Amino acid sequence: MQRRPLIAGNWKMYLTQDEAVALAKAVAQSAAACADRDVMIAPAFTSLAAVCTAVQETGVLVGAQNIAWEKEGAFTGEISAPMLKDIGVSVAIIGHSERRHVFGEDSAMINRRLHGALNGAILPILCIGETLSEREAGKTFSVLEAQIRHGLAGVDTEQMQQVVIAYEPVWAIGTGKTATKEQAQEVHAFIRQLLESIFEKNVATAVRILYGGSVKPENIDELMAQPDIDGALVGGAALKAESFDRIIQFQ
Numbered sequence: 001m002q003r004r005p006l007i008a009g010n011w012k013m014y015l016t017q018d019e020a021v022a023l024a025k026a027v028a029q030s031a032a033a034c035a036d037r038d039v040m041i042a043p044a045f046t047s048l049a050a051v052c053t054a055v056q057e058t059g060v061l062v063g064a065q066n067i068a069w070e071k072e073g074a075f076t077g078e079i080s081a082p083m084l085k086d087i088g089v090s091v092a093i094i095g096h097s098e099r100r101h102v103f104g105e106d107s108a109m110i111n112r113r114l115h116g117a118l119n120g121a122i123l124p125i126l127c128i129g130e131t132l133s134e135r136e137a138g139k140t141f142s143v144l145e146a147q148i149r150h151g152l153a154g155v156d157t158e159q160m161q162q163v164v165i166a167y168e169p170v171w172a173i174g175t176g177k178t179a180t181k182e183q184a185q186e187v188h189a190f191i192r193q194l195l196e197s198i199f200e201k202n203v204a205t206a207v208r209i210l211y212g213g214s215v216k217p218e219n220i221d222e223l224m225a226q227p228d229i230d231g232a233l234v235g236g237a238a239l240k241a242e243s244f245d246r247i248i249q250f251q
């Protein structure tokens with residue numbers, strides 16, 4: 001089964017609106033040269049609307065870095081799916097390790113956010129990943145299994161076709177330390193097998209599993225050559241047009 005690759009840039013808390021629009025336009029140019037893959041960028045909330053306008057009709061997807069579970073209400077600081085849809089956002093990153101570890105978001109909250117996205121026709125990218133101490137203690141697979149089972153609780157087979165998973169080992173995010181292609185492939189294959197046991201084979205075969213954590217021009221090709229790696233969630237290297245261009249143009 002051919003899975004359409006997805007190269008996603010997570011801009012985190014960087015870039016003013018003007019900087020974001022300029023980078024978005026450069027990304028649209030890079031993406032135009034590659035019709036066989038999806039490209040997504042996730043600016044900070046303040047730049048979302050301007051970036052949506054800048055990439056309109058280019059095929060570049062715009063993502064939010066988080067999403068609320070309710071449509072509206074007294075939820076100070078939150079942004080809902082209908083609000084995001086309203087300005088042209090079609091993707092949301094959910095459960096990023098910085099949300100989990102810096103802001104204390106737990107599995108139950110992440111699961112609610114995922115349902116908020118699905119109910120609002122926003123494509124969720126569910127992030128999972130083990131810390132260094134969990135890996136060293138031999139707990140990688142059990143941690144990931146729990147994050148998948150809790151994160152996807154209540155998701156049915158049909159909804160699962162809209163979900164993207166991003167495996168991001170916490171020890172590789174922003175550290176310059178990438179998982180080796182073998183380490184990443186081993187985990188991606190494990191995730192796909194687990195999804196097959198929870199859902200069904202054709203769902204597991206179709207789901208896109210991205211790798212994230214210090215992805216850069218130097219390692220994208222070998223990562224993308226792995227059979228179960230279907231794309232990348234890129235932080236630092238997505239903030240520069242040149243390096244993100246090379247990542248989009250992976251071989």
Ligand code: PGA
Binds near residue numbers: 175234
């Ligand atoms: P990084 O970030 O590429 O800077 O390691 C990845 C991420 O946090 O999604």
